[in-house]
Amino acid sequence: MNEPIEELVTRPARLDDAECLLAFYKGITGADAHHFRPWPSSISAMQKHLADVRSGRAISVVTVTSDGRIVGHCFLKNVDAPAPGQAWRDRDAVSETRRGGFFLRLSRRAEHVLRAILRRPRKPRLGIGLLDSAQGRGLGKALMQTVLTEARARGVPAVTLGVHKDNVRAVELYKGFGFTVVGDLSQQRPNDSYEMILRIHA
DSSP states (O other), X not given: OOXXXXXXXXXXXXXGGHHHHHHHHHTOOHHHHHHOOOSOSSHHHHHHHHHHHHHTSEEEEEEEOTTSOEEEEEEEEOTTOOOTTTTOSSXXXXXXXXXXXXXXXXXXXXXXXXXXXXXXXOOOEEEEEEOGGGTTSSHHHHHHHHHHHHHHHTTOOEEEEEEETTOHHHHHHHHXXXXXXXXXXXXXXXTOEEEXXXXXXX
């Protein structure tokens, strides 16, 4: 039986949350770990995410206990992707790069492909997870509502996510927020998940 959690606070994630956030992800086990593993469980991954939050490239909200433990996390990444062509300061840097004597030259076709990838807009991507002890309390809805409200305020046109087809509770939660299934997605096995989207601004 799960121990009750009291005095929960939902707030924006901060730079100093890295260690607590890492502990949270390491605390996700069993079926939840199967369904929700958005990045490696390392301190560097947590720090990178929180740095993206600070720079405006991500939205991140946590639910914490009175003793500072994180029991829920919802995030939206790729909120402010680089404008087309901004990833390279020098227009010739793709075809010729020197770093400490290292020299790289790409073929014209390879350069064309790389430039296309750099210019491809990245979709704002949502993820959410809760510890077992925090589930069934409406915290998931509260976390999602907070993140989506901030996304609307920033003018994010649409939010996407991937969810395992057998995670019925999560699928219903997303549908309740207006997400619709737009296709199949392969995460751990071929076509094991749904690709879903919520269009916020036309």
